[in-house]
Amino acid sequence: MAQPTSHNAYLPGYAANQIQHHEWRTAENSAAYLLPSLKDLSTTNPIPTLLDVGAGSGTISASLAKYLPQGGQVLATDLSPEILERARSHATQAGVTNIRFQQASVYALPFADASFDVVHASMVLCHLDAPVQALAEMLRVAKPGGLVADRESDLRMWSYHPQLPGIDKSLKLLRATHEAAGGSVDGGARLVSWAMKAGARREQITASFGTWCYSTPEERRVWGGTLVERVRGGGMRQKALEMGTATEADLDEMAEAWEQWIGTEDACLGCLHGEILIRK
Amino acid sequence: MAQPTSHNAYLPGYAANQIQHHEWRTAENSAAYLLPSLKDLSTTNPIPTLLDVGAGSGTISASLAKYLPQGGQVLATDLSPEILERARSHATQAGVTNIRFQQASVYALPFADASFDVVHASMVLCHLDAPVQALAEMLRVAKPGGLVADRESDLRMWSYHPQLPGIDKSLKLLRATHEAAGGSVDGGARLVSWAMKAGARREQITASFGTWCYSTPEERRVWGGTLVERVRGGGMRQKALEMGTATEADLDEMAEAWEQWIGTEDACLGCLHGEILIRK
Numbered sequence: 311m312a313q314p315t316s317h318n319a320y321l322p323g324y325a326a327n328q329i330q331h332h333e334w335r336t337a338e339n340s341a342a343y344l345l346p347s348l349k350d351l352s353t354t355n356p357i358p359t360l361l362d363v364g365a366g367s368g369t370i371s372a373s374l375a376k377y378l379p380q381g382g383q384v385l386a387t388d389l390s391p392e393i394l395e396r397a398r399s400h401a402t403q404a405g406v407t408n409i410r411f412q413q414a415s416v417y418a419l420p421f422a423d424a425s426f427d428v429v430h431a432s433m434v435l436c437h438l439d440a441p442v443q444a445l446a447e448m449l450r451v452a453k454p455g456g457l458v459a460d461r462e463s464d465l466r467m468w469s470y471h472p473q474l475p476g477i478d479k480s481l482k483l484l485r486a487t488h489e490a491a492g493g494s495v496d497g498g499a500r501l502v503s504w505a506m507k508a509g510a511r512r513e514q515i516t517a518s519f520g521t522w523c524y525s526t527p528e529e530r531r532v533w534g535g536t537l538v539e540r541v542r543g544g545g546m547r548q549k550a551l552e553m554g555t556a557t558e559a560d561l562d563e564m565a566e567a568w569e570q571w572i573g574t575e576d577a578c579l580g581c582l583h584g585e586i587l588i589r590k
Numbered sequence: 591m592a593q594p595t596s597h598n599a600y601l602p603g604y605a606a607n608q609i610q611h612h613e614w615r616t617a618e619n620s621a622a623y624l625l626p627s628l629k630d631l632s633t634t635n636p637i638p639t640l641l642d643v644g645a646g647s648g649t650i651s652a653s654l655a656k657y658l659p660q661g662g663q664v665l666a667t668d669l670s671p672e673i674l675e676r677a678r679s680h681a682t683q684a685g686v687t688n689i690r691f692q693q694a695s696v697y698a699l700p701f702a703d704a705s706f707d708v709v710h711a712s713m714v715l716c717h718l719d720a721p722v723q724a725l726a727e728m729l730r731v732a733k734p735g736g737l738v739a740d741r742e743s744d745l746r747m748w749s750y751h752p753q754l755p756g757i758d759k760s761l762k763l764l765r766a767t768h769e770a771a772g773g774s775v776d777g778g779a780r781l782v783s784w785a786m787k788a789g790a791r792r793e794q795i796t797a798s799f800g801t802w803c804y805s806t807p808e809e810r811r812v813w814g815g816t817l818v819e820r821v822r823g824g825g826m827r828q829k830a831l832e833m834g835t836a837t838e839a840d841l842d843e844m845a846e847a848w849e850q851w852i853g854t855e856d857a858c859l860g861c862l863h864g865e866i867l868i869r870k
Contacts, residue, residue: 575792
């Protein structure tokens with residue numbers, strides 16, 4: 311499946327700490343809004359199919375597979391064959407057998423119309439320069455009566471303590487870099503709008519908001535570690551220096567602020583994500 | 591129970607639309623983080639007691655009462671006897687019988703140490719000029735092994751669509767008015783910190799974040815209606831004009847923006863709230 315070259319690539323990449331955060335994600339902490347519908351589906355359909363689009367390292371996909379009945383199948387797709395290899399290993403290690411993997415672009419899913427009972431994505435559309443086109447493609451491959459489920463960040467909505475200037479700077483940089491790469495910082499707020507532009511009627515859409523919370527020492531290490539790595543040596547540092555949006559000294563200040571945050575016992579950070587379920 | 595006069599009063603007040611939003615609140619949409627613990631408690635304790643502090647019109651209190659076993663009791667307190675009368679009527683109408691009401695200040699709860707299995711508050715501490723003192727008082731009246739549960743807004747974290755300048759202005763005004771009245775705009779982010787300052791150890795605290803979502807026509811009417819009323823004729827308009835933080839024309843623009851938002855089919859708004867459970 312060729313990548314449409316007119317579209318943007320996935321900027322954050324797959325550095326060690328970025329992967330560590332990706333792999334922290336589960337159905338429970340990242341797709342809880344979908345679980346009641348999956349449970350309902352499993353009582354009426356013994357062989358449901360779920361397509362997970364832009365699945366990355368696949369921890370949410372494998373976690374979702376556990377909510378399907380024995381005959382249910384997850385198909386996890388991503389543009390990157392390398393990350394799908396990692397996803398495959400994760401599923402094997404987790405003992406999840408009702409899952410398959412296939413390289414695909416969300417803009418040109420290699421499936422017939424009305425192929426899947428559930429089509430799911432998490433933090434995919436917010437990275438794309440044509441999110442409505444991607445959502446329309448997800449709707450296309452969902453069966454009539456099936457569900458399209460999507461969750462996207464609002465990157466402006468990070469509630470944290472303590473208020474360190476270096477953290478604030480790093481969030482501004484993150485948003486600027488994200489937008490420069492073609493993504494939307496406010497995707498979470500625009501999901502209903504995107505869904506309607508992609509062809510859904512308002513009454514087919516159920517909107518909600520979800521969160522991530524980082525507060526325990528382990529959670530702070532996972533989340534703060536991702537940010538430290540991105541500003542110390544990852545793609546965000548390189549991009550910021552190229553674009554001139556931050557100096558070496560700025561980036562070092564950001565990394566130090568995150569390290570301080572990781573070590574602060576009463577530190578806390580919450581992120582707000584928009585969520586939609588579209589009943590096709 | 592006398593109100594300590596050194597402390598601030600509850601600014602938003604009880605205008606019709608403010609009440610309408612207050613009464614939209616239930617255990618499910620405003621205290622979901624507490625419900626698994628309440629269910630656990632109900633299996634081990636046939637007569638649990640829950641103190642709901644700053645209960646206002648009491649819809650969350652009455653809703654929580656349904657999660658207790660038959661012998662369980664909710665005691666709902668508020669500084670305002672008038673609003674407690676309304677709470678009492680609501681409970682009667684809802685057929686909730688295991689609930690009582692008592693006027694009290696959160697700063698001087700008229701109860702012995704270790705009186706309640708659960709002490710709960712929702713959007714109370716963020717209005718107070720001494721939130722740590724209030725939280726310490728809530729901890730005092732919780733039984734050892736019991737729970738203190740609290741949820742507070744981060745008023746900076748409103749994710750919405752469409753981006754109308756009048757809405758943005760009204761949120762800035764809301765935050766300024768809230769702070770001028772002695773409240774904290776970032777309470778949701780500071781809950782772990784407040785809890786530790788109030789005497790809790792980090793390992794006693796479980797932090798999470800929750801949300802409110804307004805997206806359907808009915809949800810938009812409830813939430814947007816509150817804001818329209820507050821800027822058209824409520825205490826916020828009066829305060830803004832007194833403080834000189836907005837003109838009549840500004841306030842009218844804000845009201846019109848919210849009216850436009852209410853009528854926008856793909857409009858959406860999410861709020862982010864911090865949550866803590868403290869196991870005493």
